[in-house]
Amino acid sequence: MFGFDFFELTRDVITLIVGLTALLASLGVILCSSPVYCALYLIGNMICLALLFLLYNAEFIAAVQIIVYAGAVMILFLFIIALLGGKKEVQEPSAQRSMAFVFVITMLGELFLSATVGPTKPIEGGFDLQTVAQVGGSAKAIGLELFSRHLVPFELASGLLLVAAVGIICLSKFSYTPVRRRAK
Amino acid sequence: MSFKIFIYPRQEASEIIVGHQFVLLISASMFCIGTVGFLIRKNPLIMFMSVELMLNSVNFLLIGYSNFLKSMDGQIFALIIMTVAAAEVVVGLAIILTIFRTRHDMDVDHINVLKG
Numbered sequence: 001m002f003g004f005d006f007f008e009l010t011r012d013v014i015t016l017i018v019g020l021t022a023l024l025a026s027l028g029v030i031l032c033s034s035p036v037y038c039a040l041y042l043i044g045n046m047i048c049l050a051l052l053f054l055l056y057n058a059e060f061i062a063a064v065q066i067i068v069y070a071g072a073v074m075i076l077f078l079f080i081i082a083l084l085g086g087k088k089e090v091q092e093p094s095a096q097r098s099m100a101f102v103f104v105i106t107m108l109g110e111l112f113l114s115a116t117v118g119p120t121k122p123i124e125g126g127f128d129l130q131t132v133a134q135v136g137g138s139a140k141a142i143g144l145e146l147f148s149r150h151l152v153p154f155e156l157a158s159g160l161l162l163v164a165a166v167g168i169i170c171l172s173k174f175s176y177t178p179v180r181r182r183a184k
Numbered sequence: 185m186s187f188k189i190f191i192y193p194r195q196e197a198s199e200i201i202v203g204h205q206f207v208l209l210i211s212a213s214m215f216c217i218g219t220v221g222f223l224i225r226k227n228p229l230i231m232f233m234s235v236e237l238m239l240n241s242v243n244f245l246l247i248g249y250s251n252f253l254k255s256m257d258g259q260i261f262a263l264i265i266m267t268v269a270a271a272e273v274v275v276g277l278a279i280i281l282t283i284f285r286t287r288h289d290m291d292v293d294h295i296n297v298l299k300g
Contacts (some may be wrong), residue, residue, distance in 0.1 A: 019210045026214050026237050030221030035229050042233050049240055056207075056251040061259050065243075068266055073236070073273050080277050081229060084284050089227050100223035104216050111212035115205055126254035142263070145256040153260075157267040164271035171278040 015055050022048035035086040039077050046070045057129065060139040207248030214241035226291050228280050232273065239269045 025048060028041035046069045053062035122128070127141050135141045146154055214237060221234030243262045250258025284290060 015206070019206065023210065023213055023217070026217045029233055029237060030217060030225065030230070035227060038230050038233055042236065045237065046240065049244055052244060053247050056247050058247045058250065058259050058262075061243075061247060061262050064263065064266060068270060069236075069240070073270060076273065076277060077229065077233070080281065083281070084229075084290065087290065089225070089230075091224075097224050100220060104220045104223070107219065108212065108216040111216065112209065115208035115212060117204075117208075122252065122254040127256045128254040138259075141256055142259055146260055146263075150257075150260050153264055157264050160271050161267060164275050168274050168278040171275070171282055 011055070015052070018048050018051045018055070022052065033088045033091060035081045035089075036078070039074060039081060042077075043070050043074050046074070057132075058138060060137075060142050204248065204252050207245060211241045211245040211248070214238075214244070226293055228283075228290065228292055229277075231292070232276055232280075236269065236273070239265055 022045050025041050025045035029038050029045065032038045032041060046065060050062040050065040050070070053059075053065060127135075127145075132138060132141045135144065218234045218237030218241065221237065222231050225231055225234065243265055246258040246262045246265070248258075250256065250262075283295065287295070289295070
């Protein structure tokens, strides 16, 4: 499995360690009972994923992951937790919980079976490392593809963000007052 | 059926890359952990965090295969998934805040009627 190439050995070990750390952090997200610890574990998971993106030659996506997820989204989560009060959750076993475990273990087995697919071949004339370096980096290559072949999804995503911004203004500004129950 | 796990892709003599099993295994495990978290937790905030875990695992799969296939499409799809996730989180947190304002309760088991 390991050759004598020291660079490849180091890269393998680092990838393995970062991947396992990401898995442990995601376990921490669902096992901690305090929401603040869950949010901190999720930040750790996202930073590990950004490192994995860097290892798989996606520098721009790694930067976006750190800025958008670990920066913006998690700060939003932490503010909401601070606003609502991070109460600890009592976890007791129940029938639904064991059913959920059975369902997910079945799904995990199916996914692991699907992980035994054969090797794949790279696309001819795609963006390999030399082409990306020639174009001028990962961000520039993404921009070239995004504004030529994937223009419509890009515009739709901007429309989605606009709709979400208008939606949360409507949700938070016009506060909902509960209707009184009719007296019988 | 031979099942060898390679951590990182290797270029072999016949131009075939092996090494996507690591990405598939990590991504599948993280997706299943997110599903379990969504199903067993009762705090809506932590349920949202589990949804984020699932979206992130799919992102990792897309990035890994974009690296194997030498194509930029996976990275662009990851970017669009991040946009969708950001919009979803913002709207979901606003909804959770509205529910908390009207009910002063965070347990999803107690939210069982549609009227306030």
